Amino acid sequence: MTDNDALRERIAAELLAARDRTTQLTSVVDDADLIRQHSPIMSPLVWDLAHVANQEELWLLREVGGRTPMHPEIDPLYDAFEHPRAERPALPLLAPIEARGYGHEVRGRVMDLLEKERFSGTRLTEGGFAFGMIAQHEQQHDETMLATHQLRTGPAALSAPPPPPAPADAATLPAEVFVPGGPFTMGTSTEPWALDNERPAHAVDVPPFYLDTTPVTNAAYAEFIADGGYDDPRWWTPDGWAHRQRAGLIAPLFWRWEGEWVQVTFGLSAPVIPNEPVLHVSWYEADAYARWAGRRLPTEAEWEKAARHDTATGRSRRFPWGDADPTPEVANLGQRHLRPAPAGSYPAGAAPCGARQLIGDVWEWTSSDFEPYPGFTAWPYKEYSEVFFGPEYKVLRGGAFSVSPVACRGTFRNWDYPIRRQIFAGFRTARSAPPEAR
Ligand code: AVJ
Ligand code: FE
Secondary structure, eight states, rough: OHHHHHHHHHHHHHHHHHHHHHHHHSSSOOOOHHOOOOOOSSOOOOHHHHHHHHHHIIIIIIITTTTSSGGGGGGGGGGTTTTTTHHHGGGOOOHHHHHHHHHHHHHHHHHHHHHHHHOOOSTTTTGGHHHHHHHHHHHHHHHHHHHHHOOOOOOOOOOOOOOOOOOGGGGOOOOOEEOOOEEEEEOSSSSOOOOOGOOOOOEEOOOEEESSSSBHHHHHHHHHHTTTGOOOOGSOHHHHHHHHHHHHHHHSSSSSEESSSEEETTTTTEEEOSSSOOOOHHHHHEEEEHHHOOOOOHHHHHHHHHHHHHHOOOOSSBBTTTOOOOOTTTTOOOOOHHHHHHHTGGGGGTTTOOOOOOSSEEEEEEEEEEOOOOOOOSOTTTTTTTTOOOEEEEEESOOOOSSSSGGGOOOEEEOOOOOOSSEEEEOOEEEOOOOGOO
């Protein structure tokens, strides 16, 4: 088999995996549920369904394949910049059966195109980039659709086996790990399907610091609540406190007090699991917790150094465990389970510094604003990253149980507003090493 044949097979498998997930998420509820808006901050599921097909048509059939538009009149409906999410239910959207048919048509033509693709001559096709970008795009919307499912009320529609129990050593792990100071390589210039905001690779000098070995657990977070953390402005930034007051925050989204903390997960209510990473907290809450704990959120550079820097060789790895793609033994990814695994899980996926679960389980808020790396150029379109750069978005790292492996790596950057809680976000905390530890 030639390298091109292997790439073609990998692409076909990734496109198929994405479509299987999309089909699953849009077939477990009825048409009325697909059309309904479950939250003003989310699109109706039927919008995501046609939007992924429309992006696939735009990038693979039109840009790569040079084909003429199939239905140019629907393009504006599925342009995320023309209509904010709250307006989308009122648009003359394709009905579920039409949206599925459109996706199927596009995919059939893409598979024909892929057969003859040589992956050379243009930057879009080099290494199969545009195909990888579209597989990632559909999987990103599959994650968004999973968040819509979590916001949806009514009988449970999704289920999955629980993650494996915590390994024996989880209870005796050190609370924090040490990451030595010095330069490391952040970002990538070689990962073929890395998106523009992950590029280029560049050296960053990171002073020595300590990082939590695992994400912050529900039990630890419940102590913050019980200690009056939500009522003490000392722990909050001014913006965070104003938001806490305005929004009436008292606990993570989907938590309810019933004599004990109870959490609703995809339509099922159950007591909060103490050793599970906390989920559905805003950046403001994560930041306040860290201050209460006498610590702080890690910067994005600290997070990536902990996850990728191999102190033995000085190289940055693709993932905490090395350069190999994720497997179920090293990380909780891909909606295989519909919740994070207990803190301390996946010893085989630990980073050289000893931190666990940096990839998978929960997205981790960092203290950093979403900004371009030195030497950044927008590619292939400004609306993926560039239009979002600036202080109003905070960076999240590491992916979650909700994220496909194709859209997750040590360099991958996600971002959102500091008030957002429907995303599958938790966090871990850090502290700078005192001078005597340097
Ligand atoms: C990278 C998750 C912030 O959902 O807004 C999907 C991904 N971009 N379609 C988003 C994305 C265009 C993006 N995030
Ligand atoms: Fe999109």
